[in-house]
Amino acid sequence: MQFDDKIPIYFQIKGYINREIITGELRPGAQLPPVRQLAIDLTVNVNTIQRALSELTAEGVIVTQRGRGNFVTEDTKILAELKQGEVTAQLATTYDSLAGLGLTPAKMVQDLRDYIADRVAKGKEDAHA
Amino acid sequence: MQFDDKIPIYFQIKGYINREIITGELRPGAQLPPVRQLAIDLTVNVNTIQRALSELTAEGVIVTQRGRGNFVTEDTKILAELKQGEVTAQLATTYDSLAGLGLTPAKMVQDLRDYIADRVAKGKEDAHA
Amino acid sequence: MQFDDKIPIYFQIKGYINREIITGELRPGAQLPPVRQLAIDLTVNVNTIQRALSELTAEGVIVTQRGRGNFVTEDTKILAELKQGEVTAQLATTYDSLAGLGLTPAKMVQDLRDYIADRVAKGKEDAHA
Amino acid sequence: MQFDDKIPIYFQIKGYINREIITGELRPGAQLPPVRQLAIDLTVNVNTIQRALSELTAEGVIVTQRGRGNFVTEDTKILAELKQGEVTAQLATTYDSLAGLGLTPAKMVQDLRDYIADRVAKGKEDAHA
């Protein structure tokens, strides 16, 4: 994994694990690799992994069973909030960017619709090809 | 200006000038600063500025009048395409990101509407405060 | 400061700072000693102080101004909750203990009243002496 | 049994036996296990058991019948005082703690009432679940 050296590594690891969970690669209740294994895989120190996991535990996203390992929570409410949080963060970036280009909110929605229509049309062409 | 060292500097300068034009800080027909001045302001080599400008000229975004300087085009069609290109690039990023989170196109539009509604509501509160 | 080696030191430090705040020795907005000074005063490692402070920051009890120091929050709601949390924790211990001795809830309240009456009476005697 | 090494073991054994009596696990008139058995069960020296029992005998809580063994007293007054002593000790701790948090006596009683109300409400929910 590549780390952006302007953002704390533990923070990027949190995001990485969150994405794994949201995209379903780590399913609810699934066991995470041992911290020492994650440290090797991501080539960071065990303490850095621990920091990421301890914050995720505090947020309720993962649950630790001492002596057994770390597991993705099965609390659907937390998992739904996790996903919605990522969606909202992306939309905030989009909104700021488009507002910076001078678009009104109504225009943003319209342009997104148009973009999707184009892309879907193109996707179907590709599929037919 | 800060440059991201993973992307060619001339390319970033193109983006910078494009944004100045799209946001209206450089209006149609406006004269750009002399290349030597731009080089000093952005702390890059004159050749790097020249490369950015030559591509923008090739795209019709700026027009060079030999001996007089560089000017933003007054061709509204080109300017409109320039802006739409930036918008589309942003929407592509947004779409990929949200699709990666498992959202359907319809959900993307709905969530964007909701996000805007929330944000506008919040903005009004702030304005009243 | 004496630490109970059955409870994480960083956790005990959190409690210590919380008590300083609740009892008013650290007032809202007050600056905490630098982390390195706290580490010396409490004879623990700087990282251990950092862990306590980072959790307190996450809880909103203290606010960090990067490069300037750590300060007690001025958010009265958080401070009120902090105090109520300590009170509730003490009452939970009391309840469990008295319930274990076979007291009914009504009896607990009555005995507390009686105890306070006795103690206040005694305090007044002491004051008169 | 776990012993706190900051408090004399015989003293902790006294407390242990007192609690057994107060909670009714050792009823009035009941025979205690032989001292040698207690020594084995608690993994302490027989002399330590003897010291605890001799103090309890001096306090009238247990009665020794030479050649037959040790028995919990049937004197209800002593047993009532024993229990009340434990209750008072707990209330003293509670009072000191809450007074240290700045609560007035009236507030202590009110908060205890509130805490009990909450806890009873929660307990009923749990029972229904």
Next chain:
DNA sequence: GTGGTCTAGACCACA
């Protein structure tokens, strides 16, 4: 085996 805590010390970012 698993995770949790702590230390010592380096180096960075902000003011």
Next chain:
DNA sequence: GTGGTCTAGACCACA
């Protein structure tokens, strides 16, 4: 100056 992050490594607790 101030706090923040990370590493290397020791040692503990739980199962």
